[in-house]
Amino acid sequence: MTPGMVNYNLHYQLTKYRFELSAERKQAIHLLALTMGEDDPLKPDYSKFIAQPKKKTSTKIEPLYHGHLSSAKFLELIDLNDAATKIQAVFRSRQQRKVAELMAKKQAFLGNLLF
Numbered sequence: 001m002t003p004g005m006v007n008y009n010l011h012y013q014l015t016k017y018r019f020e021l022s023a024e025r026k027q028a029i030h031l032l033a034l035t036m037g038e039d040d041p042l043k044p045d046y047s048k049f050i051a052q053p054k055k056k057t058s059t060k061i062e063p064l065y066h067g068h069l070s071s072a073k074f075l076e077l078i079d080l081n082d083a084a085t086k087i088q089a090v091f092r093s094r095q096q097r098k099v100a101e102l103m104a105k106k107q108a109f110l111g112n113l114l115f
Contacts, residue, residue, distance in 0.1 A: 019025060
């Protein structure tokens with residue numbers, strides 16, 4: 001291939017008809033570009049690259065009750081509440097056991113009278 005032939009070949013490639021450069025194709029691409037806006041379904045989604053605020057979640061970490069990082073009065077109040085709850089539970093369970101024992105005796109006594 002001589003340099004003259006290469007020159008003609010390049011000229012041929014530059015001047016031959018290409019559908020991509022036709023007026024109709026350019027008009028269609030222009031209309032497509034104009035219709036792309038807020039409602040464009042093909043618009044790229046860059047939201048995954050934007051930092052989102054983190055949701056507040058509760059943690060399952062047990063609080064420190066050794067008194068080093070807390071108020072002594074607060075820890076004392078927690079201990080008092082726990083003790084009061086335990087005393088109430090013991091008292092109520094004892095009371096309910098007595099009521100249940102009396103009901104069982106009544107049922108046993110009434111059961112003996114009917115038979």
